[in-house]
Amino acid sequence: MALLITKKCINCDMCEPECPNQAISMGAEYYEIDADRCTECVGHYDAPTCQSVCPIxxxxxxDPARVESNNALWEKFVILHHSA
Structure with missing residues (x-):
């Protein structure tokens, strides 16, 4: 499943540069994750880097609205990084 940044975000900018899929950007009030680009770092790392660098x-x-299997996350990774 894709990840979601909650309202607890303090806009520290730690997560955005760490995302290998460029799925994180500044929203109207705090950082947001583009669910269509988020693979939970499947294909890159063993765990989501945004979660590991977040100080809060x-x-x-x-994201309970975006439940995806590991296979679906892998397929998304392949499409994002290996399309011709």
Whole structure:
């Protein structure tokens, strides 16, 4: 499933440069994740880097509106990084 940045975000800018899929950008009030680009770092890392660099616990969470299997996340990674 894609990840979601909650309103607990303090706009520290730690997550945006760490995202290998360029899925994180500044929204109207705080950073947001483009669910169509988020693979939870599948294909890049063992765990989502945005969660590991975020200084506020439970700010970046699983998006309940975007439940995706690991296979679906892998397919998204392939499309994002290996399309001709």
């Amino acid at each position: 616990d439970h700010t970046i969470v699983a």
